[in-house]
Amino acid sequence: MARGSLVDSTPEERRDLFARAMGFDGLDPKQIEQVAGMSFYARFGKGAPVFLQEDPCEYFYLVAQGMVKVFISSSSGVCITYLLAKRGEPLNLIGPFTGSPRILSAEAMQDSVVACVPRAEFVEFAVANPVLLANIMTILGKAIDSANSRIVDMVEKRVEQRVVRVLTTLLEKFGSEIKLTSGELAELAGTTTESTLRTMARLRGLGIVESRRGLVMIVSPASLKSLDDQPLWV
Amino acid sequence: MARGSLVDSTPEERRDLFARAMGFDGLDPKQIEQVAGMSFYARFGKGAPVFLQEDPCEYFYLVAQGMVKVFISSSSGVCITYLLAKRGEPLNLIGPFTGSPRILSAEAMQDSVVACVPRAEFVEFAVANPVLLANIMTILGKAIDSANSRIVDMVEKRVEQRVVRVLTTLLEKFGSEIKLTSGELAELAGTTTESTLRTMARLRGLGIVESRRGLVMIVSPASLKSLDDQPLWV
DNA sequence: CGCGATGTTGAGATGCCTCAAATTCTGTGG
DNA sequence: CCACAGAATTTGAGGCATCTCAACATCGCG
Numbered sequence: 001m002a003r004g005s006l007v008d009s010t011p012e013e014r015r016d017l018f019a020r021a022m023g024f025d026g027l028d029p030k031q032i033e034q035v036a037g038m039s040f041y042a043r044f045g046k047g048a049p050v051f052l053q054e055d056p057c058e059y060f061y062l063v064a065q066g067m068v069k070v071f072i073s074s075s076s077g078v079c080i081t082y083l084l085a086k087r088g089e090p091l092n093l094i095g096p097f098t099g100s101p102r103i104l105s106a107e108a109m110q111d112s113v114v115a116c117v118p119r120a121e122f123v124e125f126a127v128a129n130p131v132l133l134a135n136i137m138t139i140l141g142k143a144i145d146s147a148n149s150r151i152v153d154m155v156e157k158r159v160e161q162r163v164v165r166v167l168t169t170l171l172e173k174f175g176s177e178i179k180l181t182s183g184e185l186a187e188l189a190g191t192t193t194e195s196t197l198r199t200m201a202r203l204r205g206l207g208i209v210e211s212r213r214g215l216v217m218i219v220s221p222a223s224l225k226s227l228d229d230q231p232l233w234v
Numbered sequence: 235m236a237r238g239s240l241v242d243s244t245p246e247e248r249r250d251l252f253a254r255a256m257g258f259d260g261l262d263p264k265q266i267e268q269v270a271g272m273s274f275y276a277r278f279g280k281g282a283p284v285f286l287q288e289d290p291c292e293y294f295y296l297v298a299q300g301m302v303k304v305f306i307s308s309s310s311g312v313c314i315t316y317l318l319a320k321r322g323e324p325l326n327l328i329g330p331f332t333g334s335p336r337i338l339s340a341e342a343m344q345d346s347v348v349a350c351v352p353r354a355e356f357v358e359f360a361v362a363n364p365v366l367l368a369n370i371m372t373i374l375g376k377a378i379d380s381a382n383s384r385i386v387d388m389v390e391k392r393v394e395q396r397v398v399r400v401l402t403t404l405l406e407k408f409g410s411e412i413k414l415t416s417g418e419l420a421e422l423a424g425t426t427t428e429s430t431l432r433t434m435a436r437l438r439g440l441g442i443v444e445s446r447r448g449l450v451m452i453v454s455p456a457s458l459k460s461l462d463d464q465p466l467w468v
Numbered sequence: 469c470g471c472g473a474t475g476t477t478g479a480g481a482t483g484c485c486t487c488a489a490a491t492t493c494t495g496t497g498g
Numbered sequence: 499c500c501a502c503a504g505a506a507t508t509t510g511a512g513g514c515a516t517c518t519c520a521a522c523a524t525c526g527c528g
Contacts, residue, residue, distance in 0.1 A: 134331050
């Protein structure tokens with residue numbers, strides 16, 4: 001069984017989810033219906049793990065509600081967020097194909113609902129639908145490019161620039177209200193909570209953002225973007 | 235046409251290449267023959283580009299001879315090596331599926347020969363062979379995990395540890411004679427030539443490595459590995 | 469009301485980059 | 499075969515960005 005607790009769902013709900021899901025565009029309604037039919041919903045409370053790095057992969061996961069972060073954590077306690085997934089975004093495109101554990105973990109950042117498709121069925125479906133495969137490859141390409149960009153950024157960009165980059169990326173994805181703590185932003189920027197806070201203080205001083213506990217509001221998106229173009233992929 | 239200059243090859247040569255190539259294990263001899271039949275060889279002189287970041291992808295590439303590095307370079311001149319590909323290793327697993335340009339470039343580090351398969355034919359072949367697809371997914375999974383590990387390393391590891399990590403990885407892949415300059419090692423470790431050189435000086439002092447211009451010999455693999463476990467994927 | 473999580477700011481330590489100069493090696497052409 | 503140019507190596511000194519540690523304020527939740 002998957003982690004999390006089973007929750008009822010109607011075929012229609014699931015169809016609507018998959019129909020607009022990332023990677024599933026270009027599929028026929030019939031095929032959407034088919035893959036949605038293989039899925040069930042599971043609920044995860046805030047902070048609950050969806051999967052851990054040592055878990056073998058048994059399901060393909062697609063976020064239906066809430067927000068799930070996919071991250072890598074080292075033995076020394078450093079965490080780097082790899083992906084923030086909201087409704088319609090898959091958590092593990094690779095895992096189903098290999099079944100092997102990876103170094104990534106996923107946990108719900110809020111109460112969340114995740115659609116689960118048994119791995120074997122998902123792979124069978126994917127292989128039968130080249131459009132889906134191509135979409136998956138496109139997404140993986142962006143993921144690899146994004147990871148490599150972050151490596152370059154770690155080398156050549158200062159902390160402030162990396163934080164700005166994270167904020168512009170989040171702005172594009174979630175709008176100007178970003179419900180994350182500075183610690184969470186730090187895990188995206190690859191730095192410490194303190195350094196992130198100092199950067200936020202500067203951006204606040206510049207009138208670019210406002211922030212409350214667990215919330216950043218981007219007041220002047222234009223100014224923020226002028227500090228950094230070329231967003232990441234999160 | 236592909237970059238590089240066409241070079242003659244026999245069907246047998248190409249069959250032998252694909253038969254042992256990374257990602258092509260588990261395919262029937264007949265299928266190996268088929269994909270090898272779609273390919274031709276191209277030669278690239280030392281320093282010649284195999285593809286550049288702005289190039290749309292027209293071919294799937296597989297190294298037959300020599301060594302090709304796949305890297306990302308930023309506008310400010312920083313280069314990060316993503317992959318060192320020797321005989322039997324593919325350069326671009328994603329590109330053929332999407333056709334779009336990526337942020338990666340590839341160039342020959344020595345005189346090299348690369349097998350080229352027209353993208354459309356390669357994709358058609360891949361989709362018809364789920365074993366190959368699964369293999370590709372496995373490789374991509376390692377690539378993403380490796381990239382994410384490198385990000386974590388940039389945050390929590392010192393330069394010396396990163397260089398050691400690079401050396402252990404190269405040791406596993408190429409043996410104890412590593413024909414790279416310190417500049418090239420720096421691009422793998424995400425640091426500067428000088429810092430790499432200083433680390434090499436220390437390792438030499440510890441009796442772990444010896445080095446000449448463009449060559450590092452690992453004298454005491456055991457000592458090196460004791461400094462760092464869990465290799466990267468290059 | 470109190471406790472844990474988050475935010476805030478300061479001061480200090482330091483790892484690493486940057487710049488610079490000198491040396492050694494390679495191979496190329498005269 | 500030698501001279502020379504270019505690349506790679508080596509080492510030093512200086513500066514600074516960022517992490518670390520620390521103290522304190524603030525918020526929200528049980």
